[in-house]
Amino acid sequence: MNTEIYHNEETYTLFDAYFSDDLDTEEKMQFEQKLKQDESFNSAFQEYKLLNLGIQEKGMREMVNDFQEELETHKKPKNPFGYAYAIAATLVIITGIMAWIIFFTQDPAQRLYAATFKPDPGLPTTMGEQSNYEFYEGMVNYKRAEYDKAIERWAPLYAQSPNNDTLNYFLGVANLASDKTVEAKNYLEHSKTQKQSIFYEDALYYLALTQIKANELDAAAKTLESSSTEKSKKLLEKLKNL
Amino acid sequence: MQNDSTSTQFKFQNHTVALIKKNDRATLKKLYNQNYKKVLRYVLKNNGSDQQAKDIYQEAFLAMWRNIKEDKFIAQNESAVDGYLYQIAKNKWLDYLRSARYKKTTAITREIDSNEELEENEETYLTQMRYVTQALNKMGERCKKVLQQFYFEKKSMREIAISLDIEESSARNAKYRCMEKLRSLAQIKTP
Numbered sequence: 001m002n003t004e005i006y007h008n009e010e011t012y013t014l015f016d017a018y019f020s021d022d023l024d025t026e027e028k029m030q031f032e033q034k035l036k037q038d039e040s041f042n043s044a045f046q047e048y049k050l051l052n053l054g055i056q057e058k059g060m061r062e063m064v065n066d067f068q069e070e071l072e073t074h075k076k077p078k079n080p081f082g083y084a085y086a087i088a089a090t091l092v093i094i095t096g097i098m099a100w101i102i103f104f105t106q107d108p109a110q111r112l113y114a115a116t117f118k119p120d121p122g123l124p125t126t127m128g129e130q131s132n133y134e135f136y137e138g139m140v141n142y143k144r145a146e147y148d149k150a151i152e153r154w155a156p157l158y159a160q161s162p163n164n165d166t167l168n169y170f171l172g173v174a175n176l177a178s179d180k181t182v183e184a185k186n187y188l189e190h191s192k193t194q195k196q197s198i199f200y201e202d203a204l205y206y207l208a209l210t211q212i213k214a215n216e217l218d219a220a221a222k223t224l225e226s227s228s229t230e231k232s233k234k235l236l237e238k239l240k241n242l
Numbered sequence: 243m244q245n246d247s248t249s250t251q252f253k254f255q256n257h258t259v260a261l262i263k264k265n266d267r268a269t270l271k272k273l274y275n276q277n278y279k280k281v282l283r284y285v286l287k288n289n290g291s292d293q294q295a296k297d298i299y300q301e302a303f304l305a306m307w308r309n310i311k312e313d314k315f316i317a318q319n320e321s322a323v324d325g326y327l328y329q330i331a332k333n334k335w336l337d338y339l340r341s342a343r344y345k346k347t348t349a350i351t352r353e354i355d356s357n358e359e360l361e362e363n364e365e366t367y368l369t370q371m372r373y374v375t376q377a378l379n380k381m382g383e384r385c386k387k388v389l390q391q392f393y394f395e396k397k398s399m400r401e402i403a404i405s406l407d408i409e410e411s412s413a414r415n416a417k418y419r420c421m422e423k424l425r426s427l428a429q430i431k432t433p
Binding site: 048070 | 265267270271274275278296300303304370373375377378389390393394395396414415417418421424425430
């Protein structure tokens, strides 16, 4: 059967319209009449229909494969580490609950310390002077919360320059951050004498926190009273309300 | 005036069946998901494996979709579609069990008598579909995209033109040329 005369854009558009039920009653009737009377037209339409259905069949098979894949993905953990993530998440929750319990069973001074203490953010570490190299390496450790490593680097420098206010101050805060209250207090008490230092006010604040941690609340109040910064005033207020 | 039940059926006809005919992804996915486990259980209970259940179910799902599109099955409500899909899957599995490997040793009763002529027609139809699919696989990405969007996703020529960043008339012409290319590659001969 020669169907070539019907393989043109216009006829395909007509086939599309009939197949999607977009023809009006009159047009539909004429179309169906032609299907009956014109074998070539009918044959061309049958070919078109198979192509149309074939395209849909392929699309449908791909869609069904997607559905199956999605069903199976939902059943299994997304990757072999799925269980590890679940365990890690459980541990995080347990740790959180424990921290919560510890926080609320602490005495009020310890609770105030825990809620307030945040280490000084540290100094920029972009300087490259040879003489300061060890100090800034220590600062890198400090910023990574590797306080013991920072103390290890800074302690020999401090031995050489015990009046260096920067070293003194950061050694105090690093010791406090690693729970070495006695050492922290020694450094920060020394900072208290360096009234010209740019770290003076901050040193008072951290000294007060060290005293709160050591349950020396009267001494902490006195230290805070000698400071004029806003954060010291706030801490003093909280301390008085304990 | 319609009673409640007729009205519900009417509503179903106008929505779900229309959406199935339009290849609506969300509707088909819902049907697929809600019937899979039942078929899986049936196949596993009747000497089949997970993989066999999956293959049978996918073939049954496609058969259900084809028959609804061609109005060979008139669904009155959604549970009728579920029941129909399950019945096709069950029959397909029973047919498989009746195949050469099993028929000498196992007596199996099929709930719906098979219609050999219908099955032969289905086989011919599926062979033709395979030709078209193979031909489509040989075509360029642009043609595949135009044909897929128009005939399967039921997008308008305007939407297709926008997605290809061309004029609507060019998109229409591209669709025609791609259909002609598909016809020559598939070499479908109708009686």
